[in-house]
Amino acid sequence: MDIVLCRVDSRLIHGQVVTKWVGQSNANRIIVVSDQLEKDKFMRSIYLMAAPPDIKVDCFGKDTLLNAKKNGNLDTGRILLILPDIDTLKSIVETEIYKGKVQIGGLGGGPDRKVVFQNITLNNHDAVILQNLEKQGIEIYFQTIPEDSPKSLDKIIEKFRKE
Amino acid sequence: MREKNKIILLTHAGWGAALIKSMGLLVGRTENVFDISLEPNLTLEEFINRVKKEAGEINKNTIVLTDIPGGTTSNVALRLTNQYSWTVISGVNALMLVETIMHQNEDINAEIISKILDAGQNSQKHLKVSLS
Numbered sequence: 001m002d003i004v005l006c007r008v009d010s011r012l013i014h015g016q017v018v019t020k021w022v023g024q025s026n027a028n029r030i031i032v033v034s035d036q037l038e039k040d041k042f043m044r045s046i047y048l049m050a051a052p053p054d055i056k057v058d059c060f061g062k063d064t065l066l067n068a069k070k071n072g073n074l075d076t077g078r079i080l081l082i083l084p085d086i087d088t089l090k091s092i093v094e095t096e097i098y099k100g101k102v103q104i105g106g107l108g109g110g111p112d113r114k115v116v117f118q119n120i121t122l123n124n125h126d127a128v129i130l131q132n133l134e135k136q137g138i139e140i141y142f143q144t145i146p147e148d149s150p151k152s153l154d155k156i157i158e159k160f161r162k163e
Numbered sequence: 164m165r166e167k168n169k170i171i172l173l174t175h176a177g178w179g180a181a182l183i184k185s186m187g188l189l190v191g192r193t194e195n196v197f198d199i200s201l202e203p204n205l206t207l208e209e210f211i212n213r214v215k216k217e218a219g220e221i222n223k224n225t226i227v228l229t230d231i232p233g234g235t236t237s238n239v240a241l242r243l244t245n246q247y248s249w250t251v252i253s254g255v256n257a258l259m260l261v262e263t264i265m266h267q268n269e270d271i272n273a274e275i276i277s278k279i280l281d282a283g284q285n286s287q288k289h290l291k292v293s294l295s
Contacts, residue, residue, distance in 0.1 A: 011207055015175060015234035046241045050233035108206030119203050 001074045006081040006098055008089055009106040012037075013050040013057070013082065016105070016145055022080060024146045028055060029077030033092065034084050035061040062091050069097050086126040093133055101139045103150075104130075116156045118144045127160055167267040168224040172198040172255060173214065173236040179228075179255065186260050193264060201236050211239055221247040224271045226263055226279075228255035252279060259283030 005025035009017065012032050022030070030051050037044050038061035051057045056077060060068060068074050081098065083089050085107070092098050106119050113121035120142055122130075134140055134153055141150040172179030177200030187193040199217045201210050218225075225247070229236040232253035240251040250271055252259070262282035266275045 011235050011238075013233060014238060015231050015236075018231070018233045042245060043242065046238050049241070050238055052233070108208070109204070110206070115204070 001069065002078050003074075003081050003098060003100060004078045005103060006083070006100060007103045007105045008083045008086065010084050010108040011106055012084060013047050017080075017082070018050065018052060020145050021105075022052060022055060025078070025080055027078045027080035030055055030057045030080045030082060031065070031074075032057070032059045032082045032084075033062060033065055033088055034059060035063075037061075038064060062088065062095070065092065065097055066095050086129050090129050090133065093136070093138060099138060101141070102133075104140065104142045105144055114160060116160050117142050117151055118148070120144070120156075122156070122160050127157060131157065165268065167195045168226060168269075168271065169219070169221070170196040170260075170263055170267065171218060171225065171227045171249075172196075172229075172260070173201065173227060173240055174198055174230040174255070175201050175234065175236060176203065177201075179230070182255070182257065182260060186257060186264070190261060190264055195267070196260075196264065201239075207235065207239070210235065211242070214239055214243065218247070221249055223248040223250075225249040226271060227251045228260060228263065229253045230255055250276060252276065252283075254283060256283050256286060258286040 004027050005021060007017070007021065013030065032047060037047065037059050044059050047059065048057050083092070089102060104120055107121050109121045110123065112123045114123070115121050130140055130153055140153040142156050143150040172183065177198055179198030180200070183193055183196050183198060199214050205213065227240045227249050229240050229251065231237060237251065237253050244251065259279055259282050262279045266278070269275060
């Protein structure tokens with residue numbers, strides 16, 4: 001299984017991903033992990049269309065992803081794995097689908113969320129999960145576009161806890 | 164009198180507004196053409212709500228011109244086709260906008276969409292002087 005980039009981005013496949021990250025990571029396959037999207041044919045076709053023409057795109061719910069790993073379906077291609085939120089990240093780590101480096105690229109706002117870097121917001125729920133994942137040995141960094149220098153989780157949590 | 168077709172630009176950080184202003188100088192003036200900006204700090208939900216609020220009345224002659232196919236601007240425009248009967252065209256550039264404005268008094272059909280696309284595409288050339 002060759003996951004060249006695992007990115008958490010609530011906008012899923014969009015401008016930054018399409019123009020920058022596919023090229024930077026040399027991915028030739030995108031897998032979006034979302035139970036909601038797997039069931040929503042209309043929205044799924046929009047995101048499938050959003051990817052560059054020569055990139056294979058799959059949209060798997062969490063269970064489908066686990067099955068795909070078990071039956072070797074994740075063993076083809078250089079995969080850019082896109083997760084919509086921190087809860088999905090927690091789930092794929094817990095089910096041992098992926099334990100490599102994780103890039104937090106975009107997380108939208110909400111009532112209890114605070115901006116920590118560019119268009120990335122956190123709330124306490126997410127911050128706690130991320131810190132636990134780090135304790136388990138998962139390397140987490142924050143980076144929106146390749147031109148930004150990646151920020152470590154420690155720096156981001158420091159910023160989050162301040163104020 | 165028939166109202167001019169509504170033309171909505173959806174662009175990252177609102178660069179479409181400047182395009183509309185500039186092309187207004189070219190075509191004389193623009194009417195019922197505006198940009199709805201995707202600011203980087205907006206969540207997907209916030210942008211969808213902004214579009215719904217600022218778009219106003221939509222009909223089948225409304226044309227949405229987006230900047231990047233596959234970008235959030237296009238994804239949202241497509242997503243809203245389950246509620247709005249608008250036409251969505253990506254990759255807006257100066258002459259594509261001008262062409263769309265030129266057809267603002269006509270009902271939109273496949274031929275006009277084709278002309279709009281051609282105008283955009285035909286404006287892209289590698290320019291160099293060749294002395295014959």
